[in-house]
Amino acid sequence: MLSKRIIPCLDVRNGKLTKGIKFKGNVDIGDPVEAAREYYEQGADEIVFYDITASSDGRDIMIDVVRRVAETIFIPFSVGGGIRTVEDMRRVILAGAEKISINSEAVQNPPLIAEGARAFGSQCIVLGMDVKTVAPSAKTPSGYEMVIHGGRKFTGIDALWWAKEAENLGAGEICLNSIDADGTQEGYEIDLTHLISTNVRIPVIASGGAGKPEHLLDVLTRGRADAALIASMVHYRTYTIQDIKTYLDGQGVKMRMIW
Amino acid sequence: MIGIVDYKAGNLTSVARALRYLGKPCRISDDPEVLSQSSHIVFPGVGAAGEAIANLRQSGLDQWIPVWLEKGKPMLGICLGTQVIFEYSEENHTPCLGIVAGSVRRFPEDIEQDGLPLKIPHMGWNHVSFQKDHPVFQELPDGAEFYFVHSYYPSPADDRRVVGWTDYGIKFCAAVAFKNLVAVQFHPEKSGRPGLQILENFCRWGGKYVE
Numbered sequence: 001m002l003s004k005r006i007i008p009c010l011d012v013r014n015g016k017l018t019k020g021i022k023f024k025g026n027v028d029i030g031d032p033v034e035a036a037r038e039y040y041e042q043g044a045d046e047i048v049f050y051d052i053t054a055s056s057d058g059r060d061i062m063i064d065v066v067r068r069v070a071e072t073i074f075i076p077f078s079v080g081g082g083i084r085t086v087e088d089m090r091r092v093i094l095a096g097a098e099k100i101s102i103n104s105e106a107v108q109n110p111p112l113i114a115e116g117a118r119a120f121g122s123q124c125i126v127l128g129m130d131v132k133t134v135a136p137s138a139k140t141p142s143g144y145e146m147v148i149h150g151g152r153k154f155t156g157i158d159a160l161w162w163a164k165e166a167e168n169l170g171a172g173e174i175c176l177n178s179i180d181a182d183g184t185q186e187g188y189e190i191d192l193t194h195l196i197s198t199n200v201r202i203p204v205i206a207s208g209g210a211g212k213p214e215h216l217l218d219v220l221t222r223g224r225a226d227a228a229l230i231a232s233m234v235h236y237r238t239y240t241i242q243d244i245k246t247y248l249d250g251q252g253v254k255m256r257m258i259w
Numbered sequence: 260m261i262g263i264v265d266y267k268a269g270n271l272t273s274v275a276r277a278l279r280y281l282g283k284p285c286r287i288s289d290d291p292e293v294l295s296q297s298s299h300i301v302f303p304g305v306g307a308a309g310e311a312i313a314n315l316r317q318s319g320l321d322q323w324i325p326v327w328l329e330k331g332k333p334m335l336g337i338c339l340g341t342q343v344i345f346e347y348s349e350e351n352h353t354p355c356l357g358i359v360a361g362s363v364r365r366f367p368e369d370i371e372q373d374g375l376p377l378k379i380p381h382m383g384w385n386h387v388s389f390q391k392d393h394p395v396f397q398e399l400p401d402g403a404e405f406y407f408v409h410s411y412y413p414s415p416a417d418d419r420r421v422v423g424w425t426d427y428g429i430k431f432c433a434a435v436a437f438k439n440l441v442a443v444q445f446h447p448e449k450s451g452r453p454g455l456q457i458l459e460n461f462c463r464w465g466g467k468y469v470e
Contacts (some may be wrong), residue, residue, distance in 0.1 A: 001426055003384045003404060045384055070276055076406060076449050093270050121306050123380060123408045203378050226378065256384040256404040259451045
């Protein structure tokens, strides 16, 4: 059977990691390529890069980062952040990324999902969803609303409706981020993950809230996620990816244990 | 020189990068004359079968591939490259190259696991159980997994062609071997060290395989 995937997420600005990630000898490494290599060695099943660069110069630097990552790690990785056109996607894919992730860009311009899927195949297109819990209403009957621009702007769009719509448009996967849980390290939003994952036929990556291995166990079993995104818990070296996988394997979650 | 067949089916650079990392010179080309000068051929690809076959016909590569195989030189199919060597694909009812007897089928919609329908595509890491001693699938650690992303799977008419099985709700063929041809449904170029080992083995292989 398919293994559940453990996916570290790296935020990059102007070609540098935004948080100092401490590896070997507690030296801060600001280089995303080094960090990706380290996680690859630890058994990451995939890597997500999120480019928070604002300027176009910074974007060229990101393409160079993607190229260098692709030369040194041989697992799939995706790149998200600021991808607005099929041409933006093409640059990232040709530089060596397996997948691209679109988030606010897709909410504002849904045909981008279909255009990307047509050009590169659905397997390339990951829909990033930032979601906030709201009171159920006529507009948002699921009680979850799509937010964009890093959680600052409410859209009035129901998260469950959007997940299904994006699947129909050709998204190959969903990376589901709970804005309420994000950064808390108190656990994933299990109900939200379960709701989305059981209502679409494409894989769902749970994101936001991971602080300890038990949180991953919860979201991969009760939450029905196909993969779990992690950040702080490995960036701050509280755990290695190997620690997390060994724990989950011991709990009976199917993990890739040989790499 | 390893030749990589370019038939406009997705991004071929990841295969080239992996080969370069292994120190194997390689060249991406859609020109049969250029490809003919290779020692080994890799036939990768992602995307839809129909478009792939149309592009192969247009460049004459559909005629060239059987000629290459006839010479006894090694060829490695990957993902869509593996699927199009069969006779027929259920994906838009596409007639394919017919090099290996059998068809390519879609994962059934009604297979369940823990009370939920299985997700399609089959995306992520899965185990391959290698059945036979084949030079290309040597030195792989026990329990190694490989990266898959596909909605259709190869189904050879003759089970003797299957060298690797994988389980995803159903048992399906993940690796095929026939004379000087090997073909895998997973992506060795994205499967970490075990995947690189397969590429390394392939580059060392002279194309001989006795069942």
